Amino acid sequence: MNFTAVWAIYYSEMVRFFRTIAQSFISPVISTSLYFVVFGAAIGSRIDQVEGVSYGAFIVPGLIMLSVMTQALSNASFGIYFPKFIGTVYELLSAPISFFEIVLGFVGAAATKALFIGVVILVTASLFVDVPVTHPWAMVLFLVLTCVSFSLFGFIIGVWAGNFEQLQLIPLLVVTPLVFLGGSFYSISMLPPIWQKITLFNPVVYLISGFRWSFFGTADVPVGLSLLAIFGFTSLCMVIIWWIFKTGWRIRA
Amino acid sequence: MIVDIKDLRKTYKGGFEALKGVTLGIKEGEILALLGPNGAGKTTLISTICGITNPSSGSVTVGGHDVVKDYRPARSMIGLVPQEINLEPFNKVIDVVSYSRGLFGKKANPAKIEEILKQLSLWDKKDARVMELSGGMKRRVLIAKALSHEPRVLFLDEPTAGVDVELRKDMWDVVAELKEQGVTIILTTHYIEEAEAIADRVGVINGGELLLVEEKAALMQRLGQKTLQVDLQTPVETVPESLASYDLEVAEDGHALRYHYDTSGESTGITRLLGDISAAGLQLKDLQTDQSSLEDIFVGLVKEGAA
Numbered sequence: 001m002n003f004t005a006v007w008a009i010y011y012s013e014m015v016r017f018f019r020t021i022a023q024s025f026i027s028p029v030i031s032t033s034l035y036f037v038v039f040g041a042a043i044g045s046r047i048d049q050v051e052g053v054s055y056g057a058f059i060v061p062g063l064i065m066l067s068v069m070t071q072a073l074s075n076a077s078f079g080i081y082f083p084k085f086i087g088t089v090y091e092l093l094s095a096p097i098s099f100f101e102i103v104l105g106f107v108g109a110a111a112t113k114a115l116f117i118g119v120v121i122l123v124t125a126s127l128f129v130d131v132p133v134t135h136p137w138a139m140v141l142f143l144v145l146t147c148v149s150f151s152l153f154g155f156i157i158g159v160w161a162g163n164f165e166q167l168q169l170i171p172l173l174v175v176t177p178l179v180f181l182g183g184s185f186y187s188i189s190m191l192p193p194i195w196q197k198i199t200l201f202n203p204v205v206y207l208i209s210g211f212r213w214s215f216f217g218t219a220d221v222p223v224g225l226s227l228l229a230i231f232g233f234t235s236l237c238m239v240i241i242w243w244i245f246k247t248g249w250r251i252r253a
Numbered sequence: 254m255i256v257d258i259k260d261l262r263k264t265y266k267g268g269f270e271a272l273k274g275v276t277l278g279i280k281e282g283e284i285l286a287l288l289g290p291n292g293a294g295k296t297t298l299i300s301t302i303c304g305i306t307n308p309s310s311g312s313v314t315v316g317g318h319d320v321v322k323d324y325r326p327a328r329s330m331i332g333l334v335p336q337e338i339n340l341e342p343f344n345k346v347i348d349v350v351s352y353s354r355g356l357f358g359k360k361a362n363p364a365k366i367e368e369i370l371k372q373l374s375l376w377d378k379k380d381a382r383v384m385e386l387s388g389g390m391k392r393r394v395l396i397a398k399a400l401s402h403e404p405r406v407l408f409l410d411e412p413t414a415g416v417d418v419e420l421r422k423d424m425w426d427v428v429a430e431l432k433e434q435g436v437t438i439i440l441t442t443h444y445i446e447e448a449e450a451i452a453d454r455v456g457v458i459n460g461g462e463l464l465l466v467e468e469k470a471a472l473m474q475r476l477g478q479k480t481l482q483v484d485l486q487t488p489v490e491t492v493p494e495s496l497a498s499y500d501l502e503v504a505e506d507g508h509a510l511r512y513h514y515d516t517s518g519e520s521t522g523i524t525r526l527l528g529d530i531s532a533a534g535l536q537l538k539d540l541q542t543d544q545s546s547l548e549d550i551f552v553g554l555v556k557e558g559a560a
Contacts, residue, residue, distance in 0.1 A: 002325070002358040004355050004358045004359065004360065005355060005356050005357070005358050007355065008352055008354075008355025008356045009356070011355070012344075012348070012352050015344075015348065016343075019343070083341075086339060086340070086341065086342070087335070087337055087339030088339045088340065088341055090305055090333070090335050090339060091333075091339075091353060091356060091398070092356070093303075093304055093305045094303040094304050094305055094328060094331065094333050095328060095356040095357055095358075096324065096325040096326070096327075096328040096329045096357060096358055097356065097358070248307060252304075252305065252306060252307055
Protein backbone atom coordinates (compact mmCIF):
# COMPACT_ATOMS: atom_id res chain seq x y z
CA MET A 1 0.00 0.00 0.00
CA ASN A 2 1.45 3.31 -1.12
CA PHE A 3 0.04 5.58 1.59
CA THR A 4 2.31 8.45 0.62
CA ALA A 5 0.70 8.49 -2.82
CA VAL A 6 -2.83 8.26 -1.43
CA TRP A 7 -2.02 11.17 0.84
CA ALA A 8 -0.50 13.13 -2.07
CA ILE A 9 -3.72 12.79 -4.07
CA TYR A 10 -5.94 13.47 -1.07
CA TYR A 11 -3.91 16.48 -0.01
CA SER A 12 -3.76 17.95 -3.49
CA GLU A 13 -7.55 17.59 -3.86
CA MET A 14 -8.12 19.20 -0.48
CA VAL A 15 -5.83 22.07 -1.40
CA ARG A 16 -8.13 22.79 -4.33
CA PHE A 17 -11.05 22.77 -1.91
CA PHE A 18 -9.38 25.11 0.57
CA ARG A 19 -8.27 27.44 -2.19
CA THR A 20 -11.95 28.13 -2.73
CA ILE A 21 -12.93 27.75 0.90
CA ALA A 22 -14.98 30.93 0.90
CA GLN A 23 -17.16 29.65 -1.93
CA SER A 24 -17.25 26.16 -0.47
CA PHE A 25 -18.41 27.55 2.83
CA ILE A 26 -20.65 30.41 1.82
CA SER A 27 -22.62 28.77 -0.96
CA PRO A 28 -24.15 25.99 1.17
CA VAL A 29 -24.87 28.48 3.95
CA ILE A 30 -26.69 30.78 1.56
CA SER A 31 -28.60 28.06 -0.22
CA THR A 32 -29.67 26.50 3.08
CA SER A 33 -30.84 29.88 4.33
CA LEU A 34 -32.80 30.37 1.12
CA TYR A 35 -34.48 27.01 1.47
CA PHE A 36 -35.47 27.98 4.98
CA VAL A 37 -36.87 31.28 3.86
CA VAL A 38 -38.87 29.66 1.07
CA PHE A 39 -39.88 26.30 2.50
CA GLY A 40 -39.56 27.02 6.17
CA ALA A 41 -41.03 30.48 6.58
CA ALA A 42 -43.11 31.18 3.47
CA ILE A 43 -44.61 27.76 2.76
CA GLY A 44 -43.76 25.96 5.95
CA SER A 45 -45.77 28.37 8.08
CA ARG A 46 -48.87 27.01 6.34
CA ILE A 47 -47.86 23.43 6.95
CA ASP A 48 -48.34 22.45 10.49
CA GLN A 49 -46.36 19.43 11.30
CA VAL A 50 -45.23 16.39 9.41
CA GLU A 51 -45.27 13.18 11.40
CA GLY A 52 -45.19 15.15 14.60
CA VAL A 53 -42.19 17.26 13.56
CA SER A 54 -42.35 20.95 12.68
CA TYR A 55 -41.98 21.38 8.93
CA GLY A 56 -38.90 23.56 9.32
CA ALA A 57 -37.09 20.81 11.19
CA PHE A 58 -38.56 18.10 9.00
CA ILE A 59 -36.78 19.35 5.88
CA VAL A 60 -33.33 19.56 7.52
CA PRO A 61 -32.26 15.95 6.88
CA GLY A 62 -33.53 16.24 3.31
CA LEU A 63 -31.64 19.48 2.78
CA ILE A 64 -28.45 17.97 4.11
CA MET A 65 -28.85 14.89 1.91
CA LEU A 66 -29.61 17.03 -1.13
CA SER A 67 -26.41 19.04 -0.72
CA VAL A 68 -24.22 16.14 0.35
CA MET A 69 -25.27 14.03 -2.62
CA THR A 70 -24.81 16.76 -5.20
CA GLN A 71 -21.55 17.97 -3.66
CA ALA A 72 -20.05 14.48 -3.39
CA LEU A 73 -21.08 13.80 -6.95
CA SER A 74 -19.73 17.00 -8.45
CA ASN A 75 -16.51 17.01 -6.41
CA ALA A 76 -15.62 13.42 -7.19
CA SER A 77 -16.59 13.58 -10.85
CA PHE A 78 -14.68 16.81 -11.37
CA GLY A 79 -11.73 15.50 -9.36
CA ILE A 80 -11.00 12.67 -11.76
CA TYR A 81 -12.39 14.31 -14.91
CA PHE A 82 -10.14 17.35 -14.60
CA PRO A 83 -6.83 15.41 -14.85
CA LYS A 84 -8.30 13.59 -17.83
CA PHE A 85 -9.30 16.89 -19.40
CA ILE A 86 -5.99 18.69 -18.90
CA GLY A 87 -3.92 15.58 -19.50
CA THR A 88 -2.27 15.23 -16.10
CA VAL A 89 -3.84 11.78 -15.81
CA TYR A 90 -0.66 10.44 -17.45
CA GLU A 91 1.06 10.90 -14.14
CA LEU A 92 -1.50 8.90 -12.20
CA LEU A 93 -1.18 6.09 -14.72
CA SER A 94 2.60 6.03 -14.72
CA ALA A 95 2.98 6.25 -10.95
CA PRO A 96 3.67 3.14 -8.86
CA ILE A 97 0.17 3.14 -7.40
CA SER A 98 -2.77 0.78 -7.69
CA PHE A 99 -6.20 1.83 -8.86
CA PHE A 100 -7.48 1.21 -5.39
CA GLU A 101 -5.10 3.84 -4.08
CA ILE A 102 -6.13 6.33 -6.77
CA VAL A 103 -9.80 5.82 -5.84
CA LEU A 104 -9.00 6.11 -2.14
CA GLY A 105 -7.30 9.46 -2.68
CA PHE A 106 -9.94 11.03 -4.93
CA VAL A 107 -13.03 9.54 -3.30
CA GLY A 108 -11.65 10.18 0.18
CA ALA A 109 -11.15 13.84 -0.62
CA ALA A 110 -14.56 14.23 -2.30
CA ALA A 111 -16.28 12.51 0.61
CA THR A 112 -14.46 14.74 3.10
CA LYS A 113 -15.60 17.87 1.28
CA ALA A 114 -19.19 16.62 1.13
CA LEU A 115 -19.09 15.74 4.81
CA PHE A 116 -17.78 19.20 5.62
CA ILE A 117 -20.63 20.79 3.70
CA GLY A 118 -23.17 18.48 5.37
CA VAL A 119 -21.95 19.62 8.77
CA VAL A 120 -22.04 23.28 7.71
CA ILE A 121 -25.66 22.89 6.66
CA LEU A 122 -26.59 21.12 9.86
CA VAL A 123 -25.05 23.93 11.88
CA THR A 124 -26.70 26.61 9.74
CA ALA A 125 -30.07 24.87 9.99
CA SER A 126 -29.86 24.64 13.75
CA LEU A 127 -29.61 28.42 13.81
CA PHE A 128 -33.11 28.58 12.28
CA VAL A 129 -34.88 25.65 13.92
CA ASP A 130 -34.45 23.24 16.76
CA VAL A 131 -33.09 20.02 15.24
CA PRO A 132 -33.15 17.00 17.53
CA VAL A 133 -30.82 14.11 16.74
CA THR A 134 -32.36 10.99 18.21
CA HIS A 135 -29.81 8.47 16.93
CA PRO A 136 -26.49 10.34 16.55
CA TRP A 137 -24.39 7.31 15.59
CA ALA A 138 -26.86 6.22 12.96
CA MET A 139 -26.91 9.83 11.72
CA VAL A 140 -23.12 9.85 11.33
CA LEU A 141 -23.18 6.42 9.68
CA PHE A 142 -25.82 7.46 7.12
CA LEU A 143 -24.07 10.73 6.46
CA VAL A 144 -20.63 9.20 5.96
CA LEU A 145 -21.95 6.34 3.82
CA THR A 146 -23.87 8.76 1.63
CA CYS A 147 -20.74 10.91 1.21
CA VAL A 148 -18.68 7.86 0.28
CA SER A 149 -21.21 6.19 -2.01
CA PHE A 150 -22.04 9.33 -3.96
CA SER A 151 -18.34 10.16 -4.25
CA LEU A 152 -17.80 6.68 -5.70
CA PHE A 153 -20.71 7.29 -8.05
CA GLY A 154 -19.24 10.67 -8.99
CA PHE A 155 -15.89 9.06 -9.67
CA ILE A 156 -17.58 6.69 -12.13
CA ILE A 157 -19.28 9.63 -13.88
CA GLY A 158 -15.96 11.48 -14.04
CA VAL A 159 -14.25 8.50 -15.66
CA TRP A 160 -17.13 8.01 -18.09
CA ALA A 161 -17.57 11.66 -19.10
CA GLY A 162 -16.00 12.66 -22.37
CA ASN A 163 -16.77 16.38 -22.03
CA PHE A 164 -18.10 18.90 -19.56
CA GLU A 165 -21.70 18.47 -20.76
CA GLN A 166 -21.62 14.78 -19.97
CA LEU A 167 -20.11 15.61 -16.62
CA GLN A 168 -23.25 17.61 -15.80
CA LEU A 169 -25.67 15.28 -17.53
CA ILE A 170 -26.23 12.59 -14.92
CA PRO A 171 -26.24 14.88 -11.89
CA LEU A 172 -28.71 17.18 -13.62
CA LEU A 173 -30.98 14.70 -15.38
CA VAL A 174 -30.94 11.78 -13.00
CA VAL A 175 -29.70 12.63 -9.55
CA THR A 176 -31.34 16.02 -8.93
CA PRO A 177 -34.84 14.78 -9.89
CA LEU A 178 -34.38 11.61 -7.84
CA VAL A 179 -33.32 13.64 -4.84
CA PHE A 180 -36.13 16.17 -5.16
CA LEU A 181 -38.65 13.37 -5.64
CA GLY A 182 -37.02 11.29 -2.94
CA GLY A 183 -38.82 13.02 -0.11
CA SER A 184 -36.35 15.77 0.68
CA PHE A 185 -39.15 18.18 1.36
CA TYR A 186 -42.08 15.89 2.12
CA SER A 187 -42.99 12.58 3.65
CA ILE A 188 -44.04 10.02 1.07
CA SER A 189 -47.16 9.41 3.13
CA MET A 190 -48.28 12.82 1.84
CA LEU A 191 -48.37 11.46 -1.74
CA PRO A 192 -51.39 9.90 -3.47
CA PRO A 193 -51.40 6.09 -2.95
CA ILE A 194 -50.21 5.23 -6.46
CA TRP A 195 -47.22 7.56 -6.16
CA GLN A 196 -46.39 6.09 -2.80
CA LYS A 197 -45.82 2.81 -4.61
CA ILE A 198 -43.95 4.28 -7.57
CA THR A 199 -41.65 6.34 -5.40
CA LEU A 200 -40.36 3.17 -3.76
CA PHE A 201 -38.40 2.54 -6.96
CA ASN A 202 -36.42 5.67 -6.23
CA PRO A 203 -33.30 4.59 -4.33
CA VAL A 204 -32.86 8.04 -2.82
CA VAL A 205 -36.10 7.58 -0.86
CA TYR A 206 -34.39 4.94 1.26
CA LEU A 207 -31.38 7.12 1.99
CA ILE A 208 -33.39 10.18 2.98
CA SER A 209 -35.85 8.12 4.98
CA GLY A 210 -33.08 6.41 6.94
CA PHE A 211 -31.28 9.67 7.52
CA ARG A 212 -34.47 11.34 8.73
CA TRP A 213 -35.11 8.42 11.04
CA SER A 214 -31.76 9.09 12.74
CA PHE A 215 -33.04 12.59 13.55
CA PHE A 216 -36.69 12.11 14.46
CA GLY A 217 -37.09 8.38 14.98
CA THR A 218 -39.77 8.16 12.26
CA ALA A 219 -39.28 6.85 8.75
CA ASP A 220 -41.11 6.29 5.48
CA VAL A 221 -39.52 2.87 4.99
CA PRO A 222 -38.01 0.49 7.57
CA VAL A 223 -34.54 1.57 8.70
CA GLY A 224 -33.12 -1.86 7.93
CA LEU A 225 -34.18 -1.41 4.34
CA SER A 226 -32.51 2.01 4.26
CA LEU A 227 -29.27 0.54 5.55
CA LEU A 228 -29.47 -2.25 3.02
CA ALA A 229 -30.04 0.29 0.27
CA ILE A 230 -27.05 2.43 1.18
CA PHE A 231 -24.74 -0.58 1.55
CA GLY A 232 -26.08 -2.01 -1.68
CA PHE A 233 -25.48 1.22 -3.56
CA THR A 234 -21.97 1.58 -2.13
CA SER A 235 -21.13 -1.99 -3.11
CA LEU A 236 -22.55 -1.54 -6.60
CA CYS A 237 -20.37 1.53 -7.15
CA MET A 238 -17.34 -0.37 -5.87
CA VAL A 239 -17.97 -3.25 -8.26
CA ILE A 240 -18.30 -0.85 -11.21
CA ILE A 241 -15.07 0.94 -10.25
CA TRP A 242 -13.30 -2.37 -9.84
CA TRP A 243 -14.44 -3.31 -13.34
CA ILE A 244 -13.37 0.07 -14.77
CA PHE A 245 -9.88 -0.35 -13.47
CA LYS A 246 -9.61 -3.99 -14.35
CA THR A 247 -10.42 -3.22 -17.97
CA GLY A 248 -8.88 0.26 -18.08
CA TRP A 249 -12.19 1.53 -19.50
CA ARG A 250 -11.91 5.14 -20.65
CA ILE A 251 -8.66 5.53 -18.75
CA ARG A 252 -5.93 3.27 -20.04
CA ALA A 253 -5.79 2.55 -23.76
CA MET B 254 20.18 -3.95 -19.70
CA ILE B 255 18.21 -1.60 -17.49
CA VAL B 256 15.28 -1.58 -19.90
CA ASP B 257 14.58 -4.74 -21.84
CA ILE B 258 11.85 -4.70 -24.45
CA LYS B 259 10.92 -8.00 -26.07
CA ASP B 260 8.70 -8.32 -29.12
CA LEU B 261 6.41 -5.54 -27.91
CA ARG B 262 3.21 -5.19 -29.85
CA LYS B 263 0.37 -2.75 -29.46
CA THR B 264 -2.81 -2.85 -31.48
CA TYR B 265 -5.39 -0.20 -30.69
CA LYS B 266 -9.09 -0.96 -30.58
CA GLY B 267 -9.74 0.30 -34.09
CA GLY B 268 -7.22 -2.28 -35.34
CA PHE B 269 -4.38 0.18 -35.80
CA GLU B 270 -1.06 -1.53 -35.14
CA ALA B 271 1.07 1.10 -33.45
CA LEU B 272 3.89 -1.25 -32.45
CA LYS B 273 4.76 -4.27 -34.57
CA GLY B 274 7.08 -6.29 -32.40
CA VAL B 275 9.74 -3.98 -31.01
CA THR B 276 12.77 -5.56 -29.38
CA LEU B 277 15.27 -3.26 -27.77
CA GLY B 278 17.73 -3.33 -24.91
CA ILE B 279 18.75 -0.10 -23.26
CA LYS B 280 22.01 -0.04 -21.34
CA GLU B 281 22.30 1.53 -17.95
CA GLY B 282 23.63 5.07 -18.07
CA GLU B 283 23.31 5.59 -21.81
CA ILE B 284 21.38 8.23 -23.71
CA LEU B 285 19.29 6.67 -26.41
CA ALA B 286 17.57 8.84 -28.98
CA LEU B 287 14.56 7.43 -30.81
CA LEU B 288 14.26 9.14 -34.14
CA GLY B 289 11.16 8.88 -36.22
CA PRO B 290 8.55 10.88 -38.07
CA ASN B 291 5.18 11.72 -36.52
CA GLY B 292 3.04 8.67 -35.99
CA ALA B 293 6.02 6.31 -36.03
CA GLY B 294 5.10 4.76 -32.68
CA LYS B 295 7.58 6.62 -30.49
CA THR B 296 5.03 7.86 -28.00
CA THR B 297 3.17 4.55 -27.96
CA LEU B 298 6.43 2.79 -27.16
CA ILE B 299 7.13 5.12 -24.26
CA SER B 300 3.52 5.02 -23.03
CA THR B 301 3.59 1.25 -22.98
CA ILE B 302 6.80 1.13 -20.97
CA CYS B 303 5.50 3.71 -18.50
CA GLY B 304 2.11 2.09 -17.93
CA ILE B 305 -0.12 4.58 -19.73
CA THR B 306 -1.16 2.03 -22.32
CA ASN B 307 -1.33 -1.72 -21.96
CA PRO B 308 0.76 -3.81 -24.36
CA SER B 309 -1.13 -6.21 -26.61
CA SER B 310 1.71 -8.72 -26.36
CA GLY B 311 5.39 -8.92 -25.60
CA SER B 312 7.12 -7.81 -22.45
CA VAL B 313 9.08 -4.95 -20.95
CA THR B 314 11.25 -5.09 -17.88
CA VAL B 315 12.78 -2.10 -16.12
CA GLY B 316 15.56 -2.94 -13.71
CA GLY B 317 14.47 -6.57 -14.06
CA HIS B 318 10.87 -5.83 -13.04
CA ASP B 319 8.06 -6.56 -15.46
CA VAL B 320 6.17 -3.30 -16.09
CA VAL B 321 2.79 -5.02 -15.98
CA LYS B 322 3.06 -7.76 -13.36
CA ASP B 323 5.56 -5.99 -11.16
CA TYR B 324 4.54 -2.43 -11.87
CA ARG B 325 5.37 -0.89 -8.51
CA PRO B 326 9.15 -1.40 -8.46
CA ALA B 327 9.32 -0.93 -12.24
CA ARG B 328 7.47 2.39 -12.30
CA SER B 329 9.31 3.66 -9.22
CA MET B 330 12.45 3.69 -11.33
CA ILE B 331 10.90 5.64 -14.21
CA GLY B 332 10.47 9.34 -14.74
CA LEU B 333 8.36 10.48 -17.68
CA VAL B 334 8.32 13.85 -19.39
CA PRO B 335 5.36 13.78 -21.75
CA GLN B 336 5.23 15.48 -25.10
CA GLU B 337 2.20 17.59 -24.34
CA ILE B 338 2.42 20.22 -21.65
CA ASN B 339 0.03 18.62 -19.19
CA LEU B 340 0.02 20.60 -15.98
CA GLU B 341 -2.46 21.69 -13.37
CA PRO B 342 -2.73 25.41 -14.27
CA PHE B 343 -3.86 26.83 -10.91
CA ASN B 344 -1.26 25.22 -8.67
CA LYS B 345 2.07 26.61 -7.59
CA VAL B 346 5.18 25.23 -9.22
CA ILE B 347 6.57 23.86 -5.98
CA ASP B 348 3.28 22.12 -5.11
CA VAL B 349 3.01 20.55 -8.54
CA VAL B 350 6.54 19.19 -8.27
CA SER B 351 6.18 18.01 -4.66
CA TYR B 352 2.93 16.28 -5.61
CA SER B 353 4.77 14.12 -8.14
CA ARG B 354 7.27 13.03 -5.53
CA GLY B 355 4.43 12.02 -3.22
CA LEU B 356 2.61 10.20 -5.99
CA PHE B 357 5.67 8.03 -6.51
CA GLY B 358 5.64 7.12 -2.82
CA LYS B 359 8.75 9.05 -1.87
CA LYS B 360 8.87 10.82 1.49
CA ALA B 361 8.76 14.62 1.23
CA ASN B 362 12.23 16.09 0.78
CA PRO B 363 12.19 19.88 0.39
CA ALA B 364 15.98 20.00 -0.04
CA LYS B 365 15.80 17.63 -3.02
CA ILE B 366 12.95 19.59 -4.59
CA GLU B 367 14.94 22.79 -4.13
CA GLU B 368 17.97 21.22 -5.77
CA ILE B 369 15.91 20.11 -8.78
CA LEU B 370 14.17 23.45 -9.17
CA LYS B 371 17.51 25.24 -9.01
CA GLN B 372 19.04 22.89 -11.54
CA LEU B 373 16.23 23.75 -13.94
CA SER B 374 16.35 27.50 -13.16
CA LEU B 375 12.87 27.33 -11.67
CA TRP B 376 13.67 28.21 -8.08
CA ASP B 377 12.69 31.86 -8.36
CA LYS B 378 9.40 30.74 -9.91
CA LYS B 379 8.58 28.24 -7.20
CA ASP B 380 5.60 30.19 -5.88
CA ALA B 381 4.28 31.19 -9.28
CA ARG B 382 1.15 29.50 -10.56
CA VAL B 383 1.76 27.21 -13.50
CA MET B 384 -0.49 29.23 -15.80
CA GLU B 385 1.68 32.31 -15.30
CA LEU B 386 4.70 30.57 -16.82
CA SER B 387 5.94 30.68 -20.39
CA GLY B 388 5.82 27.56 -22.53
CA GLY B 389 9.51 26.87 -22.01
CA MET B 390 9.17 27.23 -18.26
CA LYS B 391 6.21 24.86 -18.23
CA ARG B 392 8.32 22.29 -20.00
CA ARG B 393 10.94 22.66 -17.30
CA VAL B 394 8.25 22.08 -14.70
CA LEU B 395 7.37 18.82 -16.47
CA ILE B 396 11.01 17.79 -16.25
CA ALA B 397 11.18 18.81 -12.60
CA LYS B 398 8.12 16.66 -11.90
CA ALA B 399 9.73 13.67 -13.57
CA LEU B 400 12.96 14.19 -11.63
CA SER B 401 11.23 14.84 -8.31
CA HIS B 402 11.17 11.17 -7.38
CA GLU B 403 14.77 10.53 -8.41
CA PRO B 404 14.22 8.10 -11.29
CA ARG B 405 16.93 5.78 -12.61
CA VAL B 406 15.46 5.89 -16.10
CA LEU B 407 14.13 9.07 -17.63
CA PHE B 408 11.90 9.20 -20.70
CA LEU B 409 11.75 12.49 -22.55
CA ASP B 410 9.07 12.51 -25.22
CA GLU B 411 9.99 15.20 -27.76
CA PRO B 412 11.49 17.43 -25.08
CA THR B 413 12.43 20.19 -27.47
CA ALA B 414 9.46 20.25 -29.82
CA GLY B 415 8.42 23.87 -30.18
CA VAL B 416 11.16 25.10 -27.87
CA ASP B 417 13.46 28.00 -28.74
CA VAL B 418 17.14 27.47 -29.48
CA GLU B 419 18.35 28.73 -26.14
CA LEU B 420 16.08 26.50 -24.12
CA ARG B 421 17.00 23.57 -26.33
CA LYS B 422 20.64 24.06 -25.43
CA ASP B 423 19.70 24.34 -21.75
CA MET B 424 17.75 21.14 -22.03
CA TRP B 425 20.73 19.37 -23.53
CA ASP B 426 22.88 20.59 -20.64
CA VAL B 427 20.39 19.23 -18.16
CA VAL B 428 20.40 15.90 -19.96
CA ALA B 429 24.20 15.81 -19.91
CA GLU B 430 24.19 16.55 -16.19
CA LEU B 431 21.70 13.77 -15.52
CA LYS B 432 23.80 11.35 -17.50
CA GLU B 433 26.74 12.22 -15.28
CA GLN B 434 24.58 11.33 -12.29
CA GLY B 435 24.09 7.92 -13.87
CA VAL B 436 20.52 8.36 -15.07
CA THR B 437 19.61 6.38 -18.18
CA ILE B 438 17.86 8.64 -20.67
CA ILE B 439 15.60 7.75 -23.55
CA LEU B 440 14.42 10.64 -25.65
CA THR B 441 12.32 10.80 -28.76
CA THR B 442 12.83 13.44 -31.35
CA HIS B 443 12.49 14.14 -34.99
CA TYR B 444 15.47 16.45 -35.04
CA ILE B 445 18.66 14.77 -36.22
CA GLU B 446 20.75 17.54 -34.64
CA GLU B 447 19.28 16.68 -31.30
CA ALA B 448 20.26 13.05 -31.54
CA GLU B 449 23.62 14.16 -32.82
CA ALA B 450 24.16 16.56 -29.95
CA ILE B 451 23.38 14.35 -26.99
CA ALA B 452 22.76 10.70 -27.80
CA ASP B 453 25.12 7.77 -27.38
CA ARG B 454 22.98 5.52 -29.50
CA VAL B 455 20.26 6.26 -31.99
CA GLY B 456 17.28 4.11 -32.82
CA VAL B 457 15.20 4.77 -35.90
CA ILE B 458 11.55 3.90 -35.64
CA ASN B 459 8.92 4.06 -38.33
CA GLY B 460 5.53 2.45 -38.88
CA GLY B 461 5.69 0.78 -35.48
CA GLU B 462 8.96 -0.98 -36.24
CA LEU B 463 12.41 -0.35 -34.92
CA LEU B 464 14.38 -0.16 -38.13
CA LEU B 465 17.82 0.08 -36.62
CA VAL B 466 19.71 0.88 -33.46
CA GLU B 467 23.23 2.08 -33.95
CA GLU B 468 25.99 3.89 -32.20
CA LYS B 469 25.56 7.53 -33.03
CA ALA B 470 28.87 7.79 -34.87
CA ALA B 471 27.93 5.07 -37.33
CA LEU B 472 24.56 6.57 -38.10
CA MET B 473 25.90 10.07 -38.48
CA GLN B 474 28.31 8.78 -41.05
CA ARG B 475 25.43 7.47 -43.06
CA LEU B 476 23.67 10.77 -42.68
CA GLY B 477 26.82 12.50 -43.89
CA GLN B 478 26.49 11.02 -47.38
CA LYS B 479 26.12 13.58 -50.12
CA THR B 480 25.67 13.36 -53.86
CA LEU B 481 27.17 15.73 -56.38
CA GLN B 482 25.46 15.90 -59.72
CA VAL B 483 27.43 17.32 -62.60
CA ASP B 484 25.23 18.35 -65.52
CA LEU B 485 27.01 18.10 -68.88
CA GLN B 486 26.73 20.22 -72.01
CA THR B 487 26.92 17.17 -74.27
CA PRO B 488 25.65 13.82 -73.09
CA VAL B 489 27.91 10.84 -72.58
CA GLU B 490 27.08 7.17 -72.86
CA THR B 491 29.59 5.80 -70.43
CA VAL B 492 31.90 7.19 -67.80
CA PRO B 493 35.14 8.19 -69.55
CA GLU B 494 38.10 5.87 -68.89
CA SER B 495 40.09 8.58 -67.12
CA LEU B 496 37.35 8.98 -64.50
CA ALA B 497 36.88 5.27 -63.79
CA SER B 498 38.48 5.51 -60.35
CA TYR B 499 35.69 7.80 -59.04
CA ASP B 500 32.86 5.30 -59.07
CA LEU B 501 30.62 7.69 -61.01
CA GLU B 502 27.16 6.97 -62.21
CA VAL B 503 25.69 8.15 -65.50
CA ALA B 504 22.33 9.82 -64.98
CA GLU B 505 19.64 11.80 -66.82
CA ASP B 506 20.23 9.81 -70.04
CA GLY B 507 23.90 10.73 -70.11
CA HIS B 508 23.30 14.40 -69.42
CA ALA B 509 24.77 14.14 -65.94
CA LEU B 510 27.29 12.30 -63.82
CA ARG B 511 26.65 11.54 -60.15
CA TYR B 512 29.32 11.32 -57.49
CA HIS B 513 28.74 10.09 -53.94
CA TYR B 514 30.96 11.42 -51.22
CA ASP B 515 31.15 11.72 -47.48
CA THR B 516 31.24 15.13 -45.82
CA SER B 517 32.58 13.65 -42.61
CA GLY B 518 35.64 12.28 -44.46
CA GLU B 519 38.93 14.16 -44.51
CA SER B 520 38.65 15.11 -48.14
CA THR B 521 35.65 14.90 -50.40
CA GLY B 522 37.63 14.56 -53.62
CA ILE B 523 35.44 17.13 -55.36
CA THR B 524 38.22 19.46 -56.46
CA ARG B 525 40.20 16.66 -57.99
CA LEU B 526 37.12 15.21 -59.66
CA LEU B 527 36.13 18.50 -61.26
CA GLY B 528 39.70 18.96 -62.49
CA ASP B 529 39.69 15.50 -63.99
CA ILE B 530 36.29 16.03 -65.60
CA SER B 531 37.49 19.07 -67.49
CA ALA B 532 40.74 17.26 -68.29
CA ALA B 533 38.60 14.52 -69.87
CA GLY B 534 37.20 17.19 -72.16
CA LEU B 535 33.68 17.30 -70.71
CA GLN B 536 31.92 20.67 -70.59
CA LEU B 537 30.09 21.49 -67.34
CA LYS B 538 26.63 22.98 -67.51
CA ASP B 539 25.65 23.04 -63.86
CA LEU B 540 26.44 21.53 -60.48
CA GLN B 541 24.09 20.44 -57.73
CA THR B 542 24.60 18.69 -54.43
CA ASP B 543 22.10 16.69 -52.47
CA GLN B 544 22.38 15.53 -48.88
CA SER B 545 20.69 12.33 -47.79
CA SER B 546 18.12 13.47 -45.23
CA LEU B 547 16.64 11.51 -42.39
CA GLU B 548 13.72 10.98 -44.67
CA ASP B 549 15.96 9.38 -47.31
CA ILE B 550 17.32 7.12 -44.66
CA PHE B 551 13.81 6.18 -43.63
CA VAL B 552 12.85 5.49 -47.19
CA GLY B 553 16.02 3.45 -47.61
CA LEU B 554 15.39 1.54 -44.41
CA VAL B 555 11.76 0.90 -45.16
CA LYS B 556 12.71 -0.42 -48.61
CA GLU B 557 15.38 -2.62 -47.10
CA GLY B 558 12.82 -3.89 -44.63
CA ALA B 559 10.34 -4.67 -47.37
CA ALA B 560 12.89 -6.41 -49.60
